[in-house]
Structure formats: C-alpha cells, structure tokens
Amino acid sequence: MNAGDAVERLGALAQETRLAIYRLLVEAGPAGLAAGAIAERLEVPPSSLSFHLAELRRAGLISQQRESRSLVYSADFRAMNGLLSYLSENCCGGDRAACAPVLAAPSIRQSKGGRHEAPARTRRRR
Amino acid sequence: MNAGDAVERLGALAQETRLAIYRLLVEAGPAGLAAGAIAERLEVPPSSLSFHLAELRRAGLISQQRESRSLVYSADFRAMNGLLSYLSENCCGGDRAACAPVLAAPSIRQSKGGRHEAPARTRRRR
DNA sequence: GCGATGATTCGATAATTCTGGAAATATCGT
C-alpha cells in the first residue's frame, strides 16, 4: 500500500455517513447488504447514498455485486487490513521493546456493542 | 470511541502531508520529533506544517510538549488503537467463523520497510 | 413492451479544507 491509496481510503472513511455505511457492511460480513437496505437503516436519500457508496468503492473499501434488481455491497476486508498495517508500519522504528504498550492493545476485536445509529440527518456543518 | 471522534481522526489522517507527519511520528516512537525536524524531513513550509500539526492534535492523534525552544510532537498510540478497534468493531456480526479470513491478517505488524518519502510538494489537485 | 421497483448520474448550490506569506509569540544566550 502506498501513501496515496491510504489517503484515499482514510478520506473515504472520514465522513459520518460513509463511516456508518462501512461499519454496517463490516457488521454484515461477506454476505453484504443491498443499497436499499442501507438506505433504510441509515435514512439517507438515494442520491446521497449512491454518492457515498461510489466513494467507498473508488477507495477500494467495498465491492459491488448485482443481485437481480438490487446492488449488494460488501466490505473488502483485505483493503481494511492493508490500511491498518500501513498505519502501524515501522512502529517505533521497529524497536519492539519501545512499542510494548502499543502492541498490547489488539486492533481486531469482537465487540458485543449495540445497534448502529443513523448519522444525524440533513445536518449542516458548523 | 464514538462516530464523531472516529470521523475526526480519520479526517486528520486523510491528507497526504498529515499522514506523512503521523507516520514519521509513529516511527519516532514515544520520544517524538520536534516541529523543525519534521519540517526538514518533509520539506513543508512552517505555516502549513503548523496547520497540519494542529489538525492532528485536535483529533487527539498526537500530543505536544515544549522542550526549550522546540515543540516536540509524538504519536498518541492509544488514540490510534482506539480507532483501529472502532473500525473492526462487531466485525461480521460477531460471528468468528465468518470472520476467519479477516482475523487471519494481523493489523499491527513490524515492517522492515524503507525511508519515508516527503509528500509531493506544492502539487495542485486535479 | 409496459409499468413498477431499485439504484445511479447529473447539475447547481453550499460548505469545508488547504496553502503559504507576513506578522506575532515564545524561549534562549549574552
């Protein structure tokens, strides 16, 4: 992974609606979720949702697959892991001892957490 | 960690110069790096560098500490780990079996990788 | 082929973010 790709992926996730979409897809797992299902859960207008899905796709974070009339989206876990690795690459100059506290906290963790919230809708910034 | 914080952190990293700064600080480890040292390595004009450092700090990804005339910055590994956890939270609905391929790739990895490149300077977008 | 359903593209508008020079601030050594 190079810096450019990483920036693109981070940028794709750095938006409330898109992060919610992505997390929904991470939760859904390999089976994925149809655009309609996402729209319903997140209450995002179709054109906006489409815009954000395209953005996530452009970044390579999710993939699309037609299923009859529906377009089913699913998280690309490879891409995410690549990003996570990139972020911690060469951590502490490779000095494992200095890095102890960092490595202590596992990055992939199953949470028992609650439902997803829809991102605050039609909220204007600032 | 909540969605808002995650978006802020991701947004802070979703910029070429800032990502380069952050990676430099990750590599530097707890000792950190002075603003001047960062500027020199990345060849970013002082005012721009300051802007980006402030952004990373606002997001809680790095911390600042005065050391005589220098301001020394260092990565906050707690914040990063929190973010990583958030991103993979409730992965595959908590079904470990479905998640096998995801968990297979460790997220924190020591790379033997080469030097950091400075972000393409004064490059205008599009 | 038609109407209905599911979703994307287009386009205009509005808001945010990045950039870097010049001026201001902080600290040090003398």
Added chain:
DNA sequence: ACGATATTTCCAGAATTATCGAATCATCGC
C-alpha cells in the same frame, strides 16, 4: 534588554467535497 531561533496565528485566495431533487438506467413480472 536584544538579537537569533523555533513555531504559531492570521489571512485570503484556490480547490475540494457534500447535498439532494430531477432525470435516467437496469431488471423484473406479466
């Protein structure tokens, strides 16, 4: 207190990004 060094703040211009209605495209069932 002064000059030098290290960095930040202020500012305005330039570029990017988000929003969502209306129009369009794709697929299905009949």
